[in-house]
Amino acid sequence: MRVLAFLDGTLSDPDAPWIRVDDLGLMRGDGIFETVLVADGKPRELRPHLDRLARSASMLDLPEPDDEAWQRVTRQVIDNWTGDREFALKLVYTRGIESAPDAGPTAFAMGLTIDEKILRARRDGVAVVTLDRGIDPGLAERAPWLLLGAKSLSYGVNMAAGREAARRGAGDVIFTATDGSVLEGPTSNVIIARGHTLYTPPATIGILPGTTQAAVFRGAERLGWSTRIEPLSAADLRDNDGLFLASSVRKLTRVHTLDGEQLPDSSAVHAELAKAYEDVYS
Amino acid sequence: MRVLAFLDGTLSDPDAPWIRVDDLGLMRGDGIFETVLVADGKPRELRPHLDRLARSASMLDLPEPDDEAWQRVTRQVIDNWTGDREFALKLVYTRGIESAPDAGPTAFAMGLTIDEKILRARRDGVAVVTLDRGIDPGLAERAPWLLLGAKSLSYGVNMAAGREAARRGAGDVIFTATDGSVLEGPTSNVIIARGHTLYTPPATIGILPGTTQAAVFRGAERLGWSTRIEPLSAADLRDNDGLFLASSVRKLTRVHTLDGEQLPDSSAVHAELAKAYEDVYS
Structure with a gap:
């Protein structure tokens, strides 16, 4: 409809x-x-x-x-x-x-x-591949004409990344910078849980400030979790208790497989955070 | 019309x-x-x-x-x-x-x-600023999902670069890579004349292969000029006998000012090459 x-x-x-x-x-x-x-x-x-x-x-x-x-x-x-x-x-x-x-x-x-695919990923989680975005974390501030962090209609590259993921048997993408640091998904933000702390990279590195990411953080804070906005490395994508993509339509989607490797089950952490997010609106 | x-x-x-x-x-x-x-x-x-x-x-x-x-x-x-x-x-x-x-x-x-602005630049030349494109020359081959070298409708960045040029009092842009090498204009290719040789960077560094650039090269070759497709450095933008932007609607447009500095007059070289280009079609 x-x-x-x-x-x-x-x-x-x-x-x-x-x-x-x-x-x-x-x-x-x-x-x-x-x-x-x-x-x-x-x-x-x-x-x-x-x-x-x-x-x-x-x-x-x-x-x-x-x-x-x-x-x-x-x-x-x-x-x-x-x-x-x-x-x-x-x-x-x-x-x-x-x-x-x-x-x-x-x-x-x-x-x-x-989209049904989005709803399925909300329920079952998603396999993700990391793809080089070819930019360094200082670029957004150095070169504002590149519109990094603007939600522009020029999303051709974001769509191409999704097709590359499909070719590799995955459903979504996490972009990394040339120094290996974590950026964002083509249409989502990256959140990591470690203990009772949530992490997401700062928008200053040239990514979109996430509306859903912020809501998830608010929800988690109400439960007594800590939240941190700080640079994440590729290693952080594995060294955690839960890796998630957040976006308006995805809500908080659990990543179950990264670059072909199955991640430890984070269903319990996901369930807790997904409820915390919903409770923001109840 | x-x-x-x-x-x-x-x-x-x-x-x-x-x-x-x-x-x-x-x-x-x-x-x-x-x-x-x-x-x-x-x-x-x-x-x-x-x-x-x-x-x-x-x-x-x-x-x-x-x-x-x-x-x-x-x-x-x-x-x-x-x-x-x-x-x-x-x-x-x-x-x-x-x-x-x-x-x-x-x-x-x-x-x-x-556009009248394009026709004026054809006649009178154009002031250009160099802008960092934030990519390295190996990226296009390493990361095809970035669509570097595809003529995509996602031209938001190219348009933003034009606005940045206007803010700096210029009419057009030459993008440079993170290593300082010359890429292309937002809607044109870069050509340099030195003696009776023309130079343009190779498409493999992530730029569009130029149709007009190729036609100018053919025209110049008929006059006995040499042509070379090889990487150009930022220094090459000054160390030459003529710096030009080539595109279908621009034809061969002379750059008279680079980053606010007036370049030596290349009108004679421009006139010879512009004629060589037109002669391709006569």
Whole structure:
């Protein structure tokens, strides 16, 4: 199921064509997006998602997003959703039409059924391969024009990484930097549990600050866990009591296999943290 | 002026919406393109462009492009063009609609008036800044999932580099690798003249093989010049008799200023090579 609404409040047929061929979002991947999880009619982490949308817009020199309009259109899609109790809400914001710059950005929200593959990984965990992302951890600060850490529509490489994982018999990817440090998944953040402490790498190394990662950390802190945002090495991916990918639609997904090697069972840790995450919203 | 035709031969209004919001070209920058220069009704370097489209498709695991259909639609746009004697012809090929994978790729050709800024740079030359691209020259071979050297629709970084150049008072960019070696422009190849020899870096370092660069080399060879495809260092950008950017719409554009420093006048060398390039088509 899909529900589409443009930012001006126009509810539209998602099966009809709405975008001109010279929209810069299409022609140049020049735009940004967010994916929000909606559960039981409530958008999760909407404030952090809208903050990150504004941050991405600033990094791409796009006009500042109209926060209230995005809140309204989010509500509108939710109110028109009649599918599963959980769904993915995409917010898309492009630089607009190349031949009509005065028309301003193209902006819409779309509700989507969550992919079966994602739901299966939530339940059963996922096999992951590490792939070299070819960047060093200092690059994001040194070269802001590379848009590292912006949630850009130019996700071709993220999609290619997923295909490479499939070729290697895995379902997802963890990118590593040239110095071996852990970055992120193509559409997720990496979380490691060790004892009663959670770890995730800092956004300053050129990754997206995770909305779901932050929610999982909040949930764990309520249980008395410690949380640390600090650089992780490739060795940390093995030396832990649980390795997870966090994203809006994945929630907290357990990694059961890394580069073909089965990891120790982290189901119990996963169950505890998954409950802690859900309890944030109850 | 714009002329739009889809790959199936449907001539279409370029001001109408044709693309669904869940086209993966829009949602993920997941697709490829080419820009062909058409002059006096003839597409320049169409064979190399279509070969490169097929190469990009292979790198992205897209279905092999229908070569004859692309040739037909190219002819169709040209036959319907009534604007300037030179125009840009874009070929765009996306992974298609996410919710309807069986529908296959989205594919169209569009004729476009060449931007005034590009025409001015052709005549007067351009100021360029060097920007760190953050990759090392071995990365493309080591990590094919990064799609280095594919002409992908995920051009967000290339567009951001152009904005960074504008902030620094320049009109274009030359990307350098982490070891200081010369890569390419965001939408062009780098050519250096030294005596009667032309130099350009090899595509194996993760850049696009240039169709116009190759044509300039052919033209220069006819005049008895030597040509070399070999790695260039940042120092080579200054130690030469002419520094140029080559692309379909730019043709051979002279760089007159590099990182704020005016370069020695290379107008005479430029004029000779620009003529050599045009003579390829006469």
